[in-house]
Amino acid sequence: MRKLFPDYLFITLKGIAMGAADVVPGVSGGTIAFISGIYQELIDSINKVDFSFFSSWKKNGFKIAWQQINGSFLLALVSGIAVSILTLSKVITHLLVTQPILVWSFFFGLVIASIYFIGKQITQFSIINWIAFNIGTAISYYITIAEPVSSPDSYLYLFLSGFIAIIAMILPGISGAFILLLMGSYAVVIGTINEFRDGLTSLNWSQLFNAILKLSTFALGAILGLKLFSKVLHWMFDNYRNVTLAVLTGFMLGSLNKVWPWKKVISTRIDSHGQEVPFLEKSILPTHFEGDNQLVFAVVLMILGFLTIFILEKVAVKFSK
Numbered sequence: 001m002r003k004l005f006p007d008y009l010f011i012t013l014k015g016i017a018m019g020a021a022d023v024v025p026g027v028s029g030g031t032i033a034f035i036s037g038i039y040q041e042l043i044d045s046i047n048k049v050d051f052s053f054f055s056s057w058k059k060n061g062f063k064i065a066w067q068q069i070n071g072s073f074l075l076a077l078v079s080g081i082a083v084s085i086l087t088l089s090k091v092i093t094h095l096l097v098t099q100p101i102l103v104w105s106f107f108f109g110l111v112i113a114s115i116y117f118i119g120k121q122i123t124q125f126s127i128i129n130w131i132a133f134n135i136g137t138a139i140s141y142y143i144t145i146a147e148p149v150s151s152p153d154s155y156l157y158l159f160l161s162g163f164i165a166i167i168a169m170i171l172p173g174i175s176g177a178f179i180l181l182l183m184g185s186y187a188v189v190i191g192t193i194n195e196f197r198d199g200l201t202s203l204n205w206s207q208l209f210n211a212i213l214k215l216s217t218f219a220l221g222a223i224l225g226l227k228l229f230s231k232v233l234h235w236m237f238d239n240y241r242n243v244t245l246a247v248l249t250g251f252m253l254g255s256l257n258k259v260w261p262w263k264k265v266i267s268t269r270i271d272s273h274g275q276e277v278p279f280l281e282k283s284i285l286p287t288h289f290e291g292d293n294q295l296v297f298a299v300v301l302m303i304l305g306f307l308t309i310f311i312l313e314k315v316a317v318k319f320s321k
Contacts, residue, residue, distance in 0.1 A: 008076040010114045014038055020088045022081070022169055022176060029081070030170045031252060035114045035309050040237055043170070045070040046230035054278020062153025104261040105298035109174055109305020111252055111259055117309060119249040122242050129246040143179070144258040147280060155217045161185035162221030167229045169249055183278065281313060 016034045018029035035037040048069045056065040066072070095103045107213030122129060161180060169176030180189060192214045236244040263281040286293040 006074060011038065011076040012080035012083075015082075016084040016088060017080075018077070019081035019084025020092050023085060023092065024205025028171060028176070029256070030168075031111065031255075033170070034248070035110070035117055038073075038077070041070070041073065043230050043233045043237065045074050046226060047234040049074070049227070060203055101261045101294045101298055102301050104107035104259050105301040106305040107259045107305075108261060110309055111256060111305075112302070113306040113309030115249055115252050118252070119243060122245045122249070124241070124242050129242050132243045132246040133250040135255075136247035136307040137254040138250075140251040142254075142255055144255060144259065148190065155214070158185065158188070158214055159221035161189070162218040163225035164190065166225040170233075171175040171248070172232065186238045192218075211292060257283055262286050262293060264288075264290075 014032065017036065018032045020033045022029035030039065033042050053065050053069055056068055068253060092103070093251050165176040165179045165185075167176075168179040195259070196211035196215060199206075199211055233244070260283040262284050263278070264282040264284045265278045266282055268279050285293050286298070
């Protein structure tokens, strides 16, 4: 049985890491959940959350109903994600602007180690598993090279964006923020959040209502996508665990193109703050990078990223015995 300290503190810290990853286009919170050993518990817990919670509460009391949905785990994790998005994400986004090569190098090392340790969980390498692995790799790689599109900010499209982005956020190797960028909804969602903040501070009720309506539409799509897809993943893990692990490992392998530290900017876009930022990028060799490629420091951070996962995996194995 878990204790408030340190068990749930560690879960909150894992939530903080997930939240920090989810705000970065190219890094998946699902990857962090997987490498920290809580992925399947997260999927199973989400799958348990439905309207039966209220009937169980009425029949057995809140404590029993709360335990049935693994509420303490979800609360600790979601709290960490929320804290991270509000605080640590600012640090990471700042570092991505000032030290992009070093940040992406660390992430690259994380993903490399994740591919190894998650792939190691596949107990049978059949033809089907290899096909699933290759399909996952191809899909993920295509997403990293796909050209983002401009899209309408209609309510139906916002709902669809929330539905698809949340699925990506819980899939290792696929970034929900990057999916929003691909769909052309990233600027719309960020702009709506800014609109909500401006409307709240200026007490502009019309602006505030419009922002709440859009964010609620996006949130409804996200909730529906999360609930439906968690059932699919739960069923896949129960019935086709090796195939599922093969697909997820492929997703992470394909995502390496996105987290490769050295890029050449092909085109740019204007973000929600009116600043020019990269729109399309191409992975290149460090020797072809214009400017300081920081190769030595980058390699060191790749190794540190790998060792971070290696140590986490060893600690997890030790405490699971």
